[in-house]
Amino acid sequence: MQEVYTPKNKVRIVTAAALFDGHDASINIMRRIIQATGCEVIHLGHDKSVEDVVNTAIQEDANAIAMTSYQGGHNEYFKYMYDLLQEKGAGHIRIVGGGGGVILPSEIKELMDYGITRLYSPDDGRELGLQGMINDMVEKADFPTGALELPEGKDVYQSLEDKDITTIARLISLAENREEDFLKAFDFDKVADKSAPVLGITGTGGAGKSSMVDELVRRFLIDFPEKSIALVSVDPSKKKTGGALLGDRIRMNSINNPRVYMRSLATRQSNLALSKYVEEAIQVLKAAKYDLIILETSGIGQSDTEILDHSDASLYIMTPEFGAATQLEKIDMLDFADIVAINKFDKRGALDALRDVKKQYQRNHNLWDVNPDEMPVFGTIASQFNDPGTNQLYKSIIDKVVEKTGADLKSSFQITKEMSEKIFVIPPSRTRYLSEISENNRGYDVRANAQRDVAQKLYGFFKTIETLSGKTPTISQHGIDISGTDNADLVKVLLAEFDKLKMNLDPFNWEVITTWDEKVNKYKNPVYTFKVRDKEIKIQTHSESLSHLQIPKIALPKYEAWGDILRWVLQENVPGEFPFTSGLYPFKREGEDPTRMFAGEGGPERTNRRFHYVSKGMPAKRLSTAFDSVTLYGNDPGHRPDIYGKIGNAGVSICCLDDAKKLYSGFDLSHPATSVSMTINGPAPMLLGFFMNAAIDQNCEKYIKENGLEAEIEAKIKAIYEDKGLERPRYNGDLPEGNDGLGLMLLGVTGDQVLPADVYAEIKKNTLAQVRGTVQADILKEDQAQNTCIFSTEFALRLMGDVQEYFINQNVRNFYSVSISGYHIAEAGANPITQLAFTLANGFTYVEYYLSRGMDINAFGPNLSFFFSNGIDPEYSVIGRVARKIWAKALKNKYGANERAQMLKYHIQTSGRSLHAQEIDFNDIRTTLQALYAIYDNCNSLHTNAYDEAITTPTEESVRRAMAIQLIINKELGLAKNENPIQGSFIIEELTDLVEEAVLQEFDRITERGGVLGAMETMYQRSKIQEESLYYETLKHNGTFPIIGVNTFLSSKGSPTVVPAEVIRATEEEKQFQIHTKENLNKINEQQAESALEDAQQAAVNNQNIFEVLMEATKVCSLGQITSALFEVGGQYRRNM
Template sequence: MEQQQPYIPKNKVRIVTAASLFDGHDAAINIMRRIIQSTGCEVIHLGHDRSVEEVVNTAIQEDANAIAMTSYQGGHNEYFKYMYDLLQEKGAGHIKIFGGGGGVILPSEIEELHAYGITKIYSPDDGRELGLQGMINDLVQKSDFPVGDHLNGEVNQLKDKNPFAIARVISAAENFPENAKEVLDAIHAENKTKNIPVLGITGTGGAGKSSLVDELVRRFLIDFPEKTIGLISVDPSKRKTGGALLGDRIRMNAINNSRVYMRSLATRQSNLALSKYVQEAIEVLKAANYDLIILETSGIGQSDTEILDHSDASLYVMTPEFGAATQLEKIDMLDFADLVALNKFDKRGALDAIRDVKKQYQRNHNLWDKNPDEMPVFGTIASQFNDPGMNSLYKAIMDKIVEKTNADLNSTFEITKEMSEKVFVIPPNRTRYLSEISENNRNYDATAVTQVEVAQKLYGIFKTIESVTGSLPVITKSGIEIENKTKADEQFVKMLLAEFDRVKMNLDPYNWEVITTWDEKVNKYKNPIYSFKVRDKEIKIQTHTESLSHTQIPKVALPKYQAWGDILRWCLQENVPGEFPFTSGLYPFKREGEDPTRMFAGEGGPERTNRRFHYVSLGMPAKRLSTAFDSVTLYGNDPDLRPDIYGKIGNAGVSICCLDDAKKLYSGFDLSHAATSVSMTINGPAPMLLGFFMNAAIDQNCEKYIKENGLEAEVEKKKKELYDDKGLTRPRYNGALPEGNDGLGLMLLGLTGDQVLPADVYAKIKAETLAQVRGTVQADILKEDQAQNTCIFSTEFALRLMGDVQEYFIQKNVRNFYSVSISGYHIAEAGANPITQLAFTLANGFTYVEYYLSRGMDINAFGPNLSFFFSNGIDPEYAVIGRVARRIWAKALKNKYGANERAQMLKYHIQTSGRSLHAQEIDFNDIRTTLQALYAIYDNCNSLHTNAYDEAITTPTEESVRRAMAIQLIINKELGLAKNENPIQGSFIIEELTDLVEEAVLTEFDRITERGGVLGAMETMYQRSKIQEESLYYETLKHTGEFPIIGVNTFLSSKGSPTVIPAEVIRATEEEKQFQISTLENLHKAKETQVKSQIEKIQAAAIQNENIFEQLMEAAKVCSLGQITSALFEVGGQYRRNM
């Protein structure tokens, strides 16, 4: 394919790029913004999860030519139309709108959006026809028009702080300086009488200036509720293309405020940290009467002090990693800066570094009469919410500004005197934990090899004695004996017995027991009945099944080894299911009467998803419900009429915003029954959804008690008091109950059990329910940061919430519910290969182990609450992903952490690969899914979800879901070999693959250790970069055809196997969306008096370092999801996006 040449723009084109609201799919927009930048444009990149208002305000403040968006999460019609309307409303209709969303945006919808006024929505066909560069050329060409060439009264609007006017005058100065000279001279003359301070912030690249500026702005807005602030941020232009990445906004959360204006400038010249028009931009902001102006430069070298010419006070930002102390003598800014921030103060050597910087500052400023500790040098961790070092720095900056300019900015901000101290998730002395695990597991393997050699020698001696004496020696607990005393007295036999005893001294007693009990073990599996215990309950299982040909098929087949070395090797590295190291499975036999099938649903409101759950589980002995939530819920928000939210309500998942929604969602399923389990795919707001779920389960049992004791009149009385008497609508299930739904869980809609029952009765029911309820909440925040982007809180705070949930589970004896599903699935879906998926997932799991241990939790108490979730593709490594995971986990937990057997067991769910579902020849997808399901079942997964073949193009239909479930049922019920529960054990290739993948994972652990452990690697975006590299490798091979995919790049149909367009797409109805919003409004009115105190209790728990989840369980009874999220933002901080 001929390489396309980039279009060369005639004007300086500025484009805002982002992914839409509640949409974490940022890979595509990252690729696009790179190509836009290399085509010579200045790109203001906002990253994922951006509201229409944020994007439009940015485009206006930045005076952009165009906005380029991706939208892969539905709601695109409302999103793009709202963007168009808002631009028109704000007088910025000239800004072009471009978008794309793969196959998510249908051709008919593209036509509709074009007709509405959207400049261009690119389809997959456009991509194939034009190529990536061709699409970007088209976008840039359509956006290539001059900005700021004519001023039309904008100067008169500056004093009103009109963002469009401010932006246009800055553009005129930047793009047409000669035309704007007269206007700018007049502005400059008028500004001479004003006292508006400018704070200059400069520093090395990568010092965290953007995060630090954001934290300063946040504190300024709290400190001065009436004052305004203007930001000018400068980034370098590329010498080769003229393009620039203006990326500071992506790191900033506080600037989306009407009292803040921000303008990003490109240097438009090489080797300089400032634009030549920066002074003009400052003058424009002064003309607009901002109370404080911050000027931030791009990363500078040691000799750059240009910022001093434009600022009244200056801050130099650096990190502890400056090298030898002599390097400080070369940094010119240390001669002139008023203050210095040593950011990233959690880095090793920070205390030594700050001592050296303070001494250098003292020398440079001749402050010999003062103590070095009094120097204005501050250790800060801008990435940490409410960092005390940042508080001290902010107060010192404001005091310095007032001292130097006499501006009316006297700060009343309260600070703590403690030095900035990192809240460590993993203590610094534990950062090698992954390599310690690698060493531990390799030591186990090395020991196993030497023990096998000893066992093999012993067996050789044993067989020699047999040959010499003519009979088998008797094996005892302590060794061997010869029954024929005459033979035993012979000198040669005595010598052999002595040698046997000598060699045996090198054999671990446990391993001798393994050898001596082998025949007994084999016989147990040959017997017709095998009995074992699970939590003190004896289970009896038939060991064989009979085929139609009357063949007795063993459920577990054992090797026919005779030699002790072979037996020992097999037992130490493989073993039977249910025995350490659990390579072949966790339990001796699979649970009978419960296939590992998960019933997956999530669409529209809770009622529609409830109906789907009842449909897919009808007649099934076990109800294993797996819940997908809409993107509004995934990001912790409430439904709303605002178009960019409204369009996403109930699309691609179920809308859940309160306790009543959870009650309706799972109504008719007994959540405390041993055959019911619920999985919730939710991460950022997982604690809130868990609170809703647990309360729904508790209230179900309260409902049973009410019925058993004839207390229905009490419920009726309470509902009348709370709803009827106040003129409010009683909460209700919308529509008829489906077949199988007996209404359990609906009696207490709008109420909770504690409002009806005596306190002691409620407490007893609550305790019993928490001990019984079965299920999983995903809640894996590390994976979200690395791969999927549904983080909402700062990482440290999100991990604290996870720890609080686990602590609560231990205290309340929640033994059957997993507090986290440590997920590789989304890592694989983002593009990782199977080894990387497994390594990153296990590394995340061990990070949680280390974090929980650091909080003082007992590994045997929390270990059983951890579960895992993997994807299954068709790559060879997927055949062993479960057995490798179980083996690595068991070896580490037993030998490194000293955990008991239950904690050693790695339990995991498998979902077949969504990435392998193709929109061409969609019928072939079921073939791939069948092979993946076979891998999973043969590898003894604990539960399995098979994707529907049409998920590549639409929400699955009832027909496609039924087919997907049939795949599992046919394997489990019909496939003869699947009657055996360890069918892949003993295969040479499986054993070889297991060893290869295990070593590859341990090697990856070492690579992560080199980067400071999982959290250290995340700071440098190691995981994300590796995932993207592997994704690109796969896509390249797929594109060239080197990696054959049937019906996609080879074996095409006579029509060329075109992309299938769905006849219809299942989306939430208007009625469902409106019902959700009315439910929410009704809740807010009914619980209005209780919400404030519950919010205060949650925030107090967070501030006072108490268990937040304990309070959240109470808040979930009265607050909506969005209310709790907003409250926690105030005390825990929002997630800060990465480039």
């Protein structure tokens, strides 16, 4: 056990993950250890800009900033942070950080030479241990704060009136740390205007106070564009260590505004809701002439009345879950609070709670002559964007503050009388949907087993009759028959018993038995014929080995007993038949292996070249696109250093339609052999709009060429740009081999600007029906595991629903509107069962949501796809077959879906977690085994990771090796010529049953927590993933779980972490070109963009289909413009711990 450093001073540290970086697991671990080391931690969460972090550190008078950065751009990020602190006179604040192997040793040295206090590497972690690193960091930050340095020529009171943030922050620290010095520096009696009103907010822990404060601040800033607001938020200190988690800022999106000041205080005493120095902090803020001061206390239960000593008006926040109405009599604040908010008003019993609290308020305040309905008690859902109850609460608060203090805060905020009503994603009556699926699927298994028993007994009769009669009975759809036999009387009795027993067998199952021999023969015949969407397909059923043996593509069991046959058909069956356990289609598509390769780096041109390289010679073009973190978070490239450093790193930079056109140029996006996958979630509807419009404009280009209109169209485009004096967009550099320029003719314009409206409409209609591919767009998984959410969850789900509705209306049948992803759940640490259970649960949640919107399951079912990781745990060998089986049983028997909707299509990517930075050559061995699992289990498409991805962006050489893994299995491996090689294995069947039941049990656990969305509220999924991750890491660290070349079978050098010789990063030219492209777009489309953004906002407000409007907006707007516009009407994502 490492010794814990004890700080000599009260050390305050701001913790966060860098901008456009969702990797928050390590910073969460670090901030816990920092707190346990006795520090006060102001935690901001993930995706934080330098300005946001620096402003926080100055407002909080922090000793240090501790950052993690795993998404590239760290050189620019840390240097910008250092420069900004110097510029703002806060150079004393230490900067520490880490980023695993992402930050190279040479970069660590360069940044520390620049002035960064310390950056920790993986080797530091191994040498010092976690506590050792934190000890080192805290020791570096252990110095007294609060030294006053006033602006030149100004005294303390002038500095406060100017709202000098440093002066305000340091005075509050002085009060906390050196009271005598504070009293010398500041005399409240000398403050001329002490009239700033104070609103005290308190309530029970977990009532959503931070979210409510954020919503009140947001409304205040809109209501009073010229006024300022200050917040003092108090959280409890730990008695044992003296540390504190000051976590209110993580929930707040509105406070990074020059008109807002926030200070977090620790109580620095146990069992009290307030700090001793709250009054001093309020005095300082009154002297700074803030127009409203909010004091929020930690929730410590039923006695929070201390806050009344410091506030002019008070708000008490509670939830409906207070127990019996008599409990209300114990809450002191209900005697004194001016206003009460019952937050989380979507909880069960909320209306009864509202009635009870209003009556208690009436009794406590002796308001017997006033109608209870007029009591200032409001039902609110602070987490819901533009919640009507929160609007009413805000207006009531401001009016009460004015009434009690005479403050100059005349509100013009518009409110409606409607009550807070949860906009339910899943109707409350449907919250048991996962357990209903468990019951349905278990019921199917019970029936299947019962039918198997009946069939087995019937077979017993059949064989007995055959033996007694000396003849084989004839089998027909009506039963069995036999004539002219020995033992005729006994046979007659047996036939009667047979017929009686057969009445217990489902007619469908009798047909299975009677047609079994015919089915077996179909696969023995040289050619098998079947239909896909009315198209007849003929397939050779065997391949010939080098030894001249005929190897069957589908091998069937040799069962004779009817019960065995029936059980196999009901639970396994051949590929292409329900329950699709062994595959979705009778045979694999010939000439198109399931290979799908991932690319994304630099600008669109560089990734376009990579796409042409990886698809060279491939009959099918399956393009998977990785986007840079700027794009993943819905932003535009820009010059600001914390954005600039991330442009085109770890993914491709795409911010507008022209980028999409260049990215996919030279690939016919409407060709049936072209399929595009886009790994994007938060801003998925916008990227989908760019892609669809790029595909439409490609077909406009074909039309122009076919009709010899090139010269005419060129003249039109030239005129558009010459009129505005702007340069036309272009492809940066030479076209790669294989790129014929398709898609580049209409750069800078769209087809509807240069072609007649009717021609364009027909091309658009046909294109939408032809394009093939997938957009990830799985927002539930983002909240649970990956953190690239940008909009509030409800709004993000609404956008997903709008995309699916548009797909149905426009007959988009070959493009998946969502890729329901387990991959990122697994990468975050979940084991294979949890990955599968959470992913399927998310899938069924989308089904329920789309059904609640009135969509037909047979219309949207085929647009859903799935995405799993493949590790080397035993359960991964059956992950696909179990997924197909559970989905098919539920969709057919519970939802009544047709066969196409019953088919669960999924993509596999080999595990990123199993790529280790030690002995990286061994990674290809693991990847090969995982690819074998995937191919044997009939995945629909497969991406094999490159061995060097653990340390860098893959090179052309490593990508070629990764592709070779699939090619060798598909082309060379003899057993892979058979398409159901794992069927019939005892262990595979046993694993299938075990995993299926484990998944159904997890469904029941999620149901107990209110379904997927209810479980997300309590962070059930996140916690479970973190627990499983910790379990794996512990076993890996202590060697209990052997990993070759990592913790056992080490090389003679000890298998050190490999440092890449070079790291592929976006060039300065690429970054500048991307910024220029975006700026040029904004200039050429300035007026059209403004109108398109207004249309998108109106569609959101009026409950119209937003994606339909985004299809137009994506023609003229950049990604960041659309994201910002939708934030105003849909709400921003609110982070969790």
